[in-house]
Amino acid sequence: MTDHVGGSLQSLRESNRERLIALLREHGALHRAELARRAGVSRATVTTIVNELLAGGVVVEGAGSEPANGGPTAKRAALTLNPEAGVIVGLDFSAGSVTGVIADLSHQVLADGTRALAPQLGWMGRLDVGVELIDEMRADAGVTGRPLAGVGLGIPGPVDWTTGEIGTSSKSLEWAGARPSAQLAERLGVPVRQDNTAHLGALAEAVWGAARGSRHVVYVKVSAGLSAGLVIDGQMCRGALGATGALGHTCAVPDGPLCSCGSRGCLELYAATPAILEAVRPHHPDASFEGVAERAADGDRPCRRALADAATMLGRSLAGVCNLLNPESIIVGGDLTAAGDLVMGPLRTAVTDHALPIATQALSIGWGDLGDRAGAMGGVALMLQEPESIGASS
Amino acid sequence: MTDHVGGSLQSLRESNRERLIALLREHGALHRAELARRAGVSRATVTTIVNELLAGGVVVEGAGSEPANGGPTAKRAALTLNPEAGVIVGLDFSAGSVTGVIADLSHQVLADGTRALAPQLGWMGRLDVGVELIDEMRADAGVTGRPLAGVGLGIPGPVDWTTGEIGTSSKSLEWAGARPSAQLAERLGVPVRQDNTAHLGALAEAVWGAARGSRHVVYVKVSAGLSAGLVIDGQMCRGALGATGALGHTCAVPDGPLCSCGSRGCLELYAATPAILEAVRPHHPDASFEGVAERAADGDRPCRRALADAATMLGRSLAGVCNLLNPESIIVGGDLTAAGDLVMGPLRTAVTDHALPIATQALSIGWGDLGDRAGAMGGVALMLQEPESIGASS
The missing domain is CATH 3.30.420.40 (ATPase, nucleotide binding domain)
Known part of the structure; x- marks a missing residue:
């Protein structure tokens, strides 16, 4: 588990995969040769990555606008980000609030929001508020028709990575043993992962923020x-x-x-x-x-x-x-x-x-760099670390 | 540099390479099929590793005793540890002493020794004592005729991994900026690497000792x-x-x-x-x-x-x-x-x-598990992490 996450952090930050996704986000539709030229990588590399992105449902072929030099071959090979692909939510809980972001598979943030929570509220009540916030953000972003691909949860205390349970610490004595990610996954029918909020902040700042x-x-x-x-x-x-x-x-x-x-x-x-x-x-x-x-x-x-x-x-x-x-x-x-x-x-x-x-x-x-949204964006990063399962989840 | 060292620590501990070397040390001569069977790995894996070991001069082909089921083919393929391969020295300096071990490429310790040092002695004087200790250990181990493949030095203070210089700390104010590994490499004409003595202890205990x-x-x-x-x-x-x-x-x-x-x-x-x-x-x-x-x-x-x-x-x-x-x-x-x-x-x-x-x-x-020799054995491990350069160095 740790290995996978670690390796994916590197790939998120350093790999060409992100550059290709960014180019498609910026330009709308590009064929493989253009991607290779603009990203400064080989055609073979583009082919490998694009095949993964196609298999994962992150990009689609043959949709969207005309490529710049469209002939029949180029046209068939034009790639766009999949407009039907799922959206990902990060929810970062503190004792007194929950902050959320909703992002597409190209990790562009589409909407965000915050709700106050009574500090003594248990996890069932917290998840109720979290689900409301998800619905609100989906409406705000105009993506109620798109599937929810997964949720990453930030927990204000240690999370036992081997069991998924919240561990004992000063702030979470009453929460020890709780598994909000499992509860939420059952409720929403999508993959939910969780980690300590500061771990998620580190992940987000390392991938997209000040520690890049x-x-x-x-x-x-x-x-x-x-x-x-x-x-x-x-x-x-x-x-x-x-x-x-x-x-x-x-x-x-x-x-x-x-x-x-x-x-x-x-x-x-x-x-x-x-x-x-x-x-x-x-x-x-x-x-x-x-x-x-x-x-x-x-x-x-x-x-x-x-x-x-x-x-x-x-x-x-x-x-x-x-x-x-x-x-x-x-x-x-x-x-x-x-x-x-x-x-x-x-x-x-x-x-x-x-x-x-x-x-x-x-x-x-x-x-x-990411302010109050660092933990929630880390929740998105946590889910994006398994793009295959994200593509397959909805 | 860090990546390489880390990766090699894993390979030293976990890989099949060590198992094959251990089998050859135990059995003297084995052909590839026997190695595969005894190590419980595929022939292809054995072939890959053996080719590396041959290229690095760690093993030789066709020398030593008869294989168990010797026919012409098996005989030609019998492998032994290279009796002419170099030996590796680890020297672990503290303020008041230097402890050394000498090992072969299969990292069996052949001899060891300790010498007292005046705490105020500078690095030139310390290296004089270190070189005497190396000569003494080579004589004790009966390997004066075998080439010295490299030396790993333990330093009682931080070592700047990017420059090879000793960094400033409480114990090494007068040593800051010293590069004993470079001095010793020039003097002996072999590769010399250095690291903090506790890093080397961790390396040795993780590879061979209590943290295995x-x-x-x-x-x-x-x-x-x-x-x-x-x-x-x-x-x-x-x-x-x-x-x-x-x-x-x-x-x-x-x-x-x-x-x-x-x-x-x-x-x-x-x-x-x-x-x-x-x-x-x-x-x-x-x-x-x-x-x-x-x-x-x-x-x-x-x-x-x-x-x-x-x-x-x-x-x-x-x-x-x-x-x-x-x-x-x-x-x-x-x-x-x-x-x-x-x-x-x-x-x-x-x-x-x-x-x-x-x-x-x-x-x-x-x-x-390794007692006073942990740092010096870590020096050997530090050198063994680059088997190719070890094979090529003498």
Whole structure:
């Protein structure tokens, strides 16, 4: 499973398959020779890839507009993206919301949406809202007539990759053992895959976003919780059971307060957004995180300090990650993004101050490109990693 | 470079190549049909591998003893390991010593040895001692007449995989920029590769030792320093510049004492052997680490506590590594091995207490199989990863 996903991440990012799909999206209809010329690859390569795309139902032959130099042969060989092909949905759940995107097989996003969720809502109720959101997005995108090819779910906690069950962590004590992907697959009759939301964010940023082209990536999502996704040597790193990236439960302060995971002084207690809100509460009792970020930008000193302290704690832990993994890119996403340089400045300083020089020599640190939609787009990427099954699923 | 090494680690461990070499080592001479039958693989696979081994000079055809059912054809096809093939040396440097092994191309260790080094000795002096050790081991093994095919060097600090230079770390401030592998290659006229000693330990334990068969391995070497080697998805993880595994510089105590790396409270200051000696100094001013381990085994309470404290600090940091990487195996090597269960017990407890349940659910923690020779054997493995160049080098 891990191998397949890893290999497909590489192929999504690096292979010619994506270039051919992009050319067809851009130009509408092209024949094989034009594809080869525009993509700068051999005819044999085009033939191989096109045969796969035809078999998977991603492209069709002989439909769409005339090719540029249409003779009978060229006309017969003109290829277009399959207008009847299925659409793919990514749904990214946090404790308090679900964000969705709907995309076609060429991974163009057609619509998106967000719904609030009561944090105590169980998975049956969460999936009800998710299904409503899917219907709404299909209507918004005008694709109610096209089959749903699959759904990728983002889960705010570890997912045991071997069983599909949600694992035990601080945020998901009541969810442990749940299998929302299986429930949703049964309900919709389509393939549904799930992974931790930060893994999906890493996947999306590595395939389409800020980490594109990097082979060693640490993606950190900082919102109500704090977790990471790792790309190592160009492959998603899921570990023995899929539980990689639980950076929020790194010990930041050895004798710090008890964490809901049962350890003490976990990074999440210092660097996730609830800790920042708690720190400024005496000064701004009802501020939202956006409110804190805005006040800090306007010069409010407690808000600036709370952001800088959280960024420093995060940076210290990321310095340890750099010493351990020597990444090329650290990408930060989630709610923290709203704070901009007031977080990124002290974060960069803390990483550099606490890591070995060689561990950060090749490193860039920055915000993700995909914002709030990173996890949901990662859900789409997760499904696109099995194009054959996507083509066959509806 | 990284890809090649990773791929070869897999092939060393998993491929049929090793089985064929092992059969020839065991049986002396076999023809292709016997190899196929005994290895349980197809004739075609045997033919492919044997052709590579012949081209690399690892095996020869038509020499050695009669095959079991010798007719003219079988006799012509009988294969043996090449008795004239080169030997490979691994030299593993620590600050205070160099340990060497010499092995044949079937990676059987023929001899080994250790020499003390003055910690302040520079690389020219260290290589002098290394060359003497090589000559001594060749004499001990009775292989002075066989060509030296290559040397793998273990370095006690990060090695920049892109330049071959030693990187800046606490232990190697004076060595930064040194290229001992290039110096030794020039001196001996053979290929010399180098890597961090803990990376080599991980490689050797994954290929031949306690981590054999695990795809997600953290090897920790605890001696005068503390560093790690990572195998992720069956591949050596070297990161952007080869600087992975600097676990000794994980922050264990945020406002702890200054470390020579410029950070504070690094794990190495609490869990490496000098910290243990320092802790027991009021009670046992001149004890060696072996002495502390012996006293602890005899019931000395300060020695037991010093070992347990170091193990607990190491376990806390390794819990963070489990949360991040979700490994299947943690293998501990280096001097700490001498302390046995007095370290392993509290270490296991600390890992379990501080990691998320799912992060340790599939985990085993234990000592390495290869002892003091792990790094040097990793040097041999590093050279064996390029069998073609080994065959062609002498």
